[in-house]
Amino acid sequence: MNKTICALAAATLATGAAASEPIAVTAPGPQGDLAGTLIEPAEGKPVVLIVPGSGPTDRDGNNPMGVNASSYRLLAEALSQRGIGSLRIDKRGMFESRAAIPDPNDVTISAYAEDVSAWISVVRARTEVDCVFVLGHSEGGLVALEAGQKSDDLCGILLVASVGRPLGDTLREQLQSNPANAVVLDEAFAAIAKLEAGEGVDTQDMHRGLMPLFNPAVQGFLIDMFARIPAELAAGVEVPMLIVAGGKDIQTPVTDAEALAEGQPAAKLIVIDDMNHVLKPVEGDSRLANIATYSDASLPVHPELVDAIASFLEDSKS
Template identity: 50%
Template sequence: MFLKWTQRLLLPLALMSIPVLAVEQTVQVPGPLGALSGSLVAVADPQAPVVLIVPGAGPTDRDGNNPLGIRAATYRLLAQGLAGQGISSLRIDKRGLFGSRAAIANPNQVTVQDYASDVRLWMSYLAQRERYRCVWLLGHSEGGLVAMLAAQNNPDLCGVILLAAPGRPMGQVLRSQLARNPVERKQLDAALAVIDSLERGVPVAEVPGVLQPLLRPEVQSFLISGFALDPAQLLSRVNKPVLILQGNSDLQVGINDAEALHAARPGSVLRILAGVNHVFKAVPQGDHEANVAAYGDPDLPLASGVIEPIVQVIHGAAH
């Protein structure tokens, strides 16, 4: 059973001087213990394509913000930009968080597979309740891994759009991120030892205090589930159109990840965006301070070149 409620506002949205009327409404589907919640931006054309935006790592909400200092509103800006081009979208809160917090008692007791199951449920909602012909999955960062898993053998899938998605197993990506950070060698060695154990599927009870936010025991079941997945392998099994977008000023995921995904899926479209960071804002090349500051600036628009290739691959697939 699907639930739907709360039409919130009528938005005259525009991109490239093309006005489109779109209605944003809160929608819900049943989760394990309570409702999962999202925001559906529906353009007036009932035949319009729809994009399901899958959020990235941590306590990230449907707009692309989280209480750890990220206020870039990337997903809200994506929804607005797509609506301006006649494309509907659904952005969602993850199981146990924000509008979906009633869905599970402990938001840490989840796996990547759980998130992928929820995405598939949302896809069924869009296909059955909202009657979209099929659904484009757009996964950002860790959400790209979730999207690739949800895309497997999915009859409701139109195609996959990956923004700053990992092209290697999460453990390898995490090692690279830690190696670039100015941490003491002893701390790095301890972190790598924990990652090694989690890759073997073995939890670690004692985690040094400085590593608690990243590797604490409460989130290790989730990390174990993610470490076991190979994004390139998952993408190689997707037989629908694929677009890969990657900024060359990304501090978290590299061009090598995008290239690995592109190599794994022949026929995919790869776009490397110059001067674009992990939250898809334009930043001066090599300016670390400005790059980090962009994570907290909702008034900074999406970088030029983000919306256009998404629109092109969606409309190209329709012809």
């Protein structure tokens, strides 16, 4: 268990607010503690709870599958320069939240949303802020939307590079976009259809290239996730909502953001033309250059994203 360290008081300067030091914090999980990093806000400023994307993605936005962009850490630090607090978290069963459940695959979107509520309680107790906003990145947007169905404990939702269509459709599109997958598409599409119907998939004779995707250990989570319609969840949110998409996002296209905005017409939609999925600026249309940013923690998150978030939070106060 990490020891909690004291935060520096936020001081207002002519150029903005001095960043607070990060604090290791915990929240109660099902069988053990959840772990996260809190940056306290300046007086009168809100806190943004950052919910990670899919797979083994940690509180900084990195995962062992080749993503080392540190997008969430960099975003939290950029927000702190404006006095905005943040909490970034490890998902239950993973990294320093591994004590929360013995099997990190034994989860649902609803379970993750319960953890969001637990974290909001911790933030309010530690900082005495009036408002906690929930920012979901990628798959984390689905968690934020689920949490938003019970809006009495949060003040707004921010969806960044979030899926807006049924997840089965998204997966089909992603598989089809890679010509190398042509030989397994029929088998993959059949598996997706079964999961959408709430049925498990027999992987005994499945093409080995599909095994990581349809591993029996994750099929329960996939069934739960495929059953949710992001645009319908967006329609059920009654708090302010910001939707941000990147024009250079090669994983979640702008059409997903547009689908979310159609579901919730009161939401504010912003498209940042040269931002990619890991929230970094990208020049040109080279896929290799785009992917290179996934492992470049020295590259800051897109400044227009920081501006959009800060503006939305300020507008939501009025």
